[in-house]
Amino acid sequence: MNVGTVSLGAVADVSAGQPAPKAHEFADEGHPFIRAGSLERLLNGGSEDSLEKISESTALRKRLKLYPENTVLFAKSGMSAKLGRVYRLKGPAYVVSHLAAVKPTGRYDPHYLTYWLRANPPSRLIKDDAYPSIRTSEIAEIEVPALEVNEQHRIAAILDKAEAIRLKHERALDLADAFLKSVFLEMFGYPLRPKDGLEVSNIGAECNLYAGNSLPKGEEFRGQEGGIILTKVSDMNSPENTTEIKSARLWAEDDGKIRQSIIAPSGTIVFPKRGGAISTNKKRVLARKAVLDPNLMGVFPKPTSRVSSEYLRAWFGFIDLVTISSGSAVPQLNKKDLAPLPIAVPSNDAMSMYSEVSKKNSTLRLRLGAALEEADIAFHALSQSAFRGEL
Numbered sequence: 001m002n003v004g005t006v007s008l009g010a011v012a013d014v015s016a017g018q019p020a021p022k023a024h025e026f027a028d029e030g031h032p033f034i035r036a037g038s039l040e041r042l043l044n045g046g047s048e049d050s051l052e053k054i055s056e057s058t059a060l061r062k063r064l065k066l067y068p069e070n071t072v073l074f075a076k077s078g079m080s081a082k083l084g085r086v087y088r089l090k091g092p093a094y095v096v097s098h099l100a101a102v103k104p105t106g107r108y109d110p111h112y113l114t115y116w117l118r119a120n121p122p123s124r125l126i127k128d129d130a131y132p133s134i135r136t137s138e139i140a141e142i143e144v145p146a147l148e149v150n151e152q153h154r155i156a157a158i159l160d161k162a163e164a165i166r167l168k169h170e171r172a173l174d175l176a177d178a179f180l181k182s183v184f185l186e187m188f189g190y191p192l193r194p195k196d197g198l199e200v201s202n203i204g205a206e207c208n209l210y211a212g213n214s215l216p217k218g219e220e221f222r223g224q225e226g227g228i229i230l231t232k233v234s235d236m237n238s239p240e241n242t243t244e245i246k247s248a249r250l251w252a253e254d255d256g257k258i259r260q261s262i263i264a265p266s267g268t269i270v271f272p273k274r275g276g277a278i279s280t281n282k283k284r285v286l287a288r289k290a291v292l293d294p295n296l297m298g299v300f301p302k303p304t305s306r307v308s309s310e311y312l313r314a315w316f317g318f319i320d321l322v323t324i325s326s327g328s329a330v331p332q333l334n335k336k337d338l339a340p341l342p343i344a345v346p347s348n349d350a351m352s353m354y355s356e357v358s359k360k361n362s363t364l365r366l367r368l369g370a371a372l373e374e375a376d377i378a379f380h381a382l383s384q385s386a387f388r389g390e391l
Contacts, residue, residue: 003147003389009140011108016076016136017095018064021054030055031066032091034073036080036098039087054094064094067101070110074122076100076139081132084121088114100139108144112152115159116144119383145387155386162379169372176368180361184314187346187354191315194344204339206305207312210264211273211335212292228263229290233272236282264290264298267309269316273297273333278321285313297333306345310358315343 008014020035030053034042038051054064071089075081077098088110095101100122104110122139126132147155189195203209264270264286271283274295292298299316301307307315324341325331346354385391 003145005143006146007140008102008108008113008142008144011144012072012105012110012113013103014136014140015065015101015103017067017097017099017101018062019097021058021062021064025054025058025062026052027055027058029053030059032093033096034089034093034099035096036075036078039073039075039080039085039099040083042087043085048090048093051093059094066092067095067103068092070104071095072102072104072110072114072117073099074117076122076134076136077132079132081126081134082123082129084118084123086114086117086121100134100136102139107149109149109152109156111156111160112147113144115156115383116387119387145389155391158391159379159383159386162375162382166372166375166379169368169375173365173368173372176361176365180314180358181317183354183357184318187350188344191318191344192342194342198344198346200342201306201345202339203299203341203343204335206301206307206343206345207299208302209335209338210262210268210292210298210300212294212296212298213262229286229288230293231264231270231284231286231290231296232293233277233295236270236272236277236280236284262291264292265300268298268300269313270296270298271316271321271333275330278325278331278333281321283316297335297338299338306348306351307343308351308355310355311346311351312343314354314358 017034020033026033032048032051033054034048034051038046042048054062058064059066067089069089069091071093072086073089073095074086075083075098080098102110102113122134122142123132125134125138125142187195188198194200266286266288268286268290269283270286270290270292272278272280272295277295286298299312301309301312319341321333322331324337325333326337382391
């Protein structure tokens with residue numbers, strides 16, 4: 001079914017939010033204030049009520065505009081504009097100036113529009129990747145399908161069902177993670193507050209700490225088969241255990257150049273060590289040997305260690321990297337920050353029991369992850385069919 005198009009500005013009110021109030025102007029009660037950085041949390045199931053709030057009196061004084069439920073938000077400036085995050089408000093909220101706000105008028109279904117914008121991200125309007133920005137006038141000129149509202153409702157309802165299936169698989173993965181965390185806490189307590197009676201060592205004594213190094217200058221990466229992987233900070237956004245897929249392959253392990261860098265073994269826990277990337281608290285486990293770029297750090301049990309890699313992986317899952325970083329202007333993680341951290345050393349029987357549970361949980365997660373990937377593919381295909389007029 002071929003349909004025409006209509007400009008977004010003709011069927012919805014397109015505007016931008018307003019500058020954020022100062023820190024002391026936020027309150028415990030009031031409507032939420034949505035920032036560009038809030039979108040990731042909200043799209044991952046976070047509650048709008050958990051965000052900063054603005055009281056009605058402050059909003060009146062600052063002349064803040066309150067956007068209604070079902071307003072569609074996405075970043076229009078800053079690096080967040082390149083991420084394609086599109087979120088529909090569950091309730092009234094104030095919105096920061098970095099966000100575009102598409103307010104419903106009854107002439108277009110915001111639910112349908114949300115799905116359409118996710119499939120056709122506004123980031124395509126960015127002209128300069130170095131300074132990403134989209135004008136509201138350009139957003140208003142976006143051509144959207146000129147469908148009857150009832151037809152939009154029908155398509156959105158179909159996509160809702162497909163999305164619900166995808167979310168069930170995602171929830172199952174979350175439950176698997178939560179189960180393993182609960183087992184760890186029950187057996188050993190919190191990492192920095194271990195259960196009474198457990199022997200306590202420190203990370204420096206039990207683990208090898210790998211700080212990423214700069215590679216030899218003037219050398220180009222080689223895409224050779226079997227070469228050692230270079231793992232970069234950008235790989236921290238890849239799915240767990242897949243950091244080798246998109247990374248550049250370097251020289252063979254027996255090449256003299258690669259020996260100038262430290263090779264982290266498979267199973268190493270890797271995380272950012274410098275700058276704002278630390279605050280993401282993202283950690284990945286290497287699926288194969290790798291060289292780390294200068295902005296990464298890795299941790300792996302020593303051959304003589306009494307802790308298993310499964311135990312160490314779970315231990316780091318509870319650690320907030322920001323709280324242990326040093327430096328004021330630019331946060332920095334160093335070996336000296338990590339080495340003295342206390343780590344409980346359970347008995348061999350307890351360690352073996354936990355490792356067995358962890359391995360079984362990993363097998364389950366692989367199956368659940370495969371099911372989620374299939375659901376993602378199915379939803380994407382259904383979405384594309386819907387917006388081609390084939391549903």
